[in-house]
Amino acid sequence: MNAVKQPIKFVHKLCDWYRANRRDLPFRENPDPYRILVSELMLQQTQMDTVIPYYMRFIEQFPNVASLAAASPESVLKAWEGLGYYRRARYLHQTAQTIMHKHNGVFPKTVSALKQLPGIGNYTAGAIASIAFNLPVPAVDGNVIRVMSRVLAEDCDFSQRKNVQQLEVLLEQLIQHDRPSDFTQALMELGALVCQKKPRCERCPVNAHCLAYANNEMMRYPHMPAKAQKTKLSYYVFLIGNSEQGYVFQKRPEDGLLAGLLQLPQYAGPFQTACKLLEEDLGISIVKTESLFLVHHVFTHIIWDMQVIHTIITDDASLTLHTLDNLPGTLSKAHRKILERLEK
DNA sequence: TAGGCGTGGAT
């Protein structure tokens, strides 16, 4: 791996730029490790603008580790509703409980101790250690890989761990030369504001140190490996009920996609089989069905095509109906889209 | 280690 040209100058220019240009973000108001923890978990694979309103509500509802640890898993999941990657909510909750019960409410302050907490991996441990505790340890996320692969003109595949480890060694040297908290955030802030997918090199504080810029090959980095094709799945989604009294919901399995979340009754085809399964699961009899519309929903690795079926059943007082503001759990976006379309 | 795991913004 190449070295950075004039590394000490590079670090000071980068950190000075950060201190002059950093955004006012809610979790930058104070370096409370709990707030850094919550923000980092929310920001995993999720954009800033999406996270901020969730973060504000979450901190108001669970202002510290103790209040989060004492909360029910359901209430934490509900606060996460719509943010995606719902495992993160469960991990965050478990981490709060571990800190309260195994660390006596005191935040672990080493990378190795942080990494033992659920949901905290290599990046997040480094981010908390450097940002909240100002320790000189690197935190390599997608921004840092984009910035540094260009600065170094390094086209290796950073989805491979050994290459990230090499970058960490290099950054561990650089971070010694300024405030670690500023250095970590400066690299990410540069990636977010300047060294974007389409970089704005003319406003970059370290373009004089950038090998990709010198070679005019910015768009070549970072090198991304090809991604697997998405699997397409088709379902029938059964609408039982009406907009006034609500609809029938069912709970998804406790593991896998959208684990433990609510959904409208949903079955794979063929149609007759789907109807039979619906009748067996709910203990009902279908009187009449009407095909309404198709809803398309794209996940990271799967595509759902959901054919929505309005379903009339024989009178059955044992079924419980729920409206959107009266749900006994957390609803996925895929099915919320269906209900929102019905209201139009 | 490669693939599972959500959602929304940008293009």
Added chain:
DNA sequence: TATCCAAGCCT
């Protein structure tokens, strides 16, 4: 519309 991919982690 289709594709990419964003402050990743876990198994």
